[in-house]
Amino acid sequence: MAAAVTAAVSFPSSKSSTLPTRTSLICPERVTLKKVYREASAGGRVVSVRAQVTTTEAAPPAKAVKHSKKQEEGVVVNKFKPKNPYVGRVLLNTKITADDAPGETWHMVFSTDGEMPYREGQSIGVIPDGIDPKNGKPHKLRLYSIASSALGDFGDSKTVSISLFPPNFSLSSLGVISSIQVSLCVKRLVYTNDAGETVKGVCSNFLCDLKPGSEVTMTGPVGKEMLMPKDPNATVVMLATGTGIAPFRSFLWKMFFEKHEDYKFEGLAWLFLGVPTSSSLLYKEEFEKMKEKAPDNFRLDFAVSREQTNEKGEKMYIQTRMAQYAEELWELLKKDNTYVYMCGLKGMEKGIDDIMVSLAAKDGIDWLDYKKQLKKAEQWNVEVY
Numbered sequence: 098m099a100a101a102v103t104a105a106v107s108f109p110s111s112k113s114s115t116l117p118t119r120t121s122l123i124c125p126e127r128v129t130l131k132k133v134y135r136e137a138s139a140g141g142r143v144v145s146v147r148a149q150v151t152t153t154e155a156a157p158p159a160k161a162v163k164h165s166k167k168q169e170e171g172v173v174v175n176k177f178k179p180k181n182p183y184v185g186r187v188l189l190n191t192k193i194t195a196d197d198a199p200g201e202t203w204h205m206v207f208s209t210d211g212e213m214p215y216r217e218g219q220s221i222g223v224i225p226d227g228i229d230p231k232n233g234k235p236h237k238l239r240l241y242s243i244a245s246s247a248l249g250d251f252g253d254s255k256t257v258s259i260s261l262f263p264p265n266f267s268l269s270s271l272g273v274i275s276s277i278q279v280s281l282c283v284k285r286l287v288y289t290n291d292a293g294e295t296v297k298g299v300c301s302n303f304l305c306d307l308k309p310g311s312e313v314t315m316t317g318p319v320g321k322e323m324l325m326p327k328d329p330n331a332t333v334v335m336l337a338t339g340t341g342i343a344p345f346r347s348f349l350w351k352m353f354f355e356k357h358e359d360y361k362f363e364g365l366a367w368l369f370l371g372v373p374t375s376s377s378l379l380y381k382e383e384f385e386k387m388k389e390k391a392p393d394n395f396r397l398d399f400a401v402s403r404e405q406t407n408e409k410g411e412k413m414y415i416q417t418r419m420a421q422y423a424e425e426l427w428e429l430l431k432k433d434n435t436y437v438y439m440c441g442l443k444g445m446e447k448g449i450d451d452i453m454v455s456l457a458a459k460d461g462i463d464w465l466d467y468k469k470q471l472k473k474a475e476q477w478n479v480e481v482y
């Protein structure tokens with residue numbers, strides 16, 4: 098079962114303090130002046146020993162140092178804010194859904210010259226060019242999950258060539274000598290409003306229309322919820338709908354396409370990806386290549402909602418696919434080193450909860466309580482929107 102979160106707590110130094118310096122976050126009460134009498138045995142006689150704990154009321158509250166199970170050390174947050182954004186350049190922008198897919202999704206790579214020090218699982222903000230006609234002010238930023246590993250799509254220690262890009266593609270062909278990049282996976286938002294008019298989302302259309310060489314204004318990086326677990330032997334279950342795949346592409350590149358001195362993934366990565374049609378499957382070839390490279394460490398399951406159904410004829414959503422592995426998933430969830438990550442459409446969270454409720458109930462466990470414990474132990478991580 099998931100362990101409770103424990104943390105080191107430093108107390109203010111006091112010469113006569115006899116308190117231990119580590120305690121648990123579970124009992125964060127302040128310690129007050131106390132005299133502690135304890136009986137002890139000395140030379141066959143029972144004597145009374147007095148110990149004094151002199152932590153004073155005036156001392157500042159103890160500061161908890163949380164030891165995260167995720168790759169959190171040194172993570173940078175909000176280096177660039179809307180008032181001092183970073184301006185990068187588009188290196189590449191390519192549509193990754195087929196022409197007959199319902200909607201367009203684009204993969205884009207921006208140069209950052211190493212100035213945007215992000216980690217797998219973080220997001221960046223994008224401020225689209227132009228003025229918001231509603232208030233006459235510049236547009237506000239929109240967040241996008243980063244789809245590349247911290248080394249970028251063209252990092253040094255890649256062990257594969259990338260099928261997404263043209264065969265002879267190189268950064269130098271774009272006049273870029275050396276640069277760490279950041280990549281995004283963006284769905285072009287187009288919808289019909291109540292008045293029957295076609296409305297285009299401001300930032301997603303701005304991004305999908307960007308041409309190589311154009312400037313793009315960014316903020317961030319932000320977010321710690323979706324950082325990868327430290328444990329290289331962990332089981333990492335990734336649940337994505339549509340562009341919610343972005344952080345998982347980033348995880349999986351680090352796990353399977355790169356060499357790191359301090360990280361070699363030897364656990365199990367299990368990706369569930371839900372999309373509407375097979376023509377909208379994202380990064381399928383990359384994932385299949387990963388499977389070839391590491392068949393024992395990577396499992397891949399697609400849920401193609403408008404083409405597949407389960408045996409009852411129900412639409413194949415991600416939770417419908419997961420239900421086919423219900424017992425196996427539940428067993429994994431009982432382990433201390435299983436980490437679940439969910440990203441994409443908000444609606445998926447309820448759908449997944451619904452299947453978990455019945456699984457947990459078979460063992461007499463209340464799913465919502467159990468999920469709380471998993472969250473506390475950083476084993477249930479959700480970023481849906």
Ligand SMILES: Cc1cc2nc3c(=O)[nH]c(=O)nc-3n(C[C@H](O)[C@H](O)[C@H](O)COP(=O)(O)OP(=O)(O)OC[C@H]3O[C@@H](n4cnc5c(N)ncnc54)[C@H](O)[C@@H]3O)c2cc1C
Pocket residue numbers: 220239240241242243282283284285286288289290297298299300301302340341343480482
């Ligand atoms: C942490 C985080 C990470 C994200 N990561 C990604 C990502 O990796 N890729 C990605 O593509 N997106 C991602 N998003 C979503 C992204 O931030 C934008 O919200 C999205 O691109 C739409 O922005 P826009 O400017 O194009 O649309 P806007 O101009 O902001 O319009 C959006 C608004 O249009 C309305 N609207 C939308 N759809 C409909 C509809 N069908 N009917 C009626 N009204 C509608 C709603 O009011 C909605 O708020 C992420 C969001 C968050 C919070």
Ligand SMILES: NC(=O)c1ccc[n+]([C@@H]2O[C@H](COP(=O)([O-])OP(=O)(O)OC[C@H]3O[C@@H](n4cnc5c(N)ncnc54)[C@H](OP(=O)(O)O)[C@@H]3O)[C@@H](O)[C@H]2O)c1
Pocket residue numbers: 241242284338339340341342343371372373374377400401402403414415416440441442443444445446448480481482
């Ligand atoms: N970090 C984040 O928070 C983050 C990152 C990336 C993306 N996002 C968000 O994720 C969403 C992805 O949308 P998209 O347009 O890229 O996806 P998409 O291509 O439309 O694919 C979404 C898939 O999920 C299915 N689906 C719909 N309702 C569902 C439900 N209740 N439960 C499970 N599956 C469901 C859809 O099926 P049908 O269409 O056939 O019903 C479709 O197969 C966007 O809203 C985006 O803003 C969030």
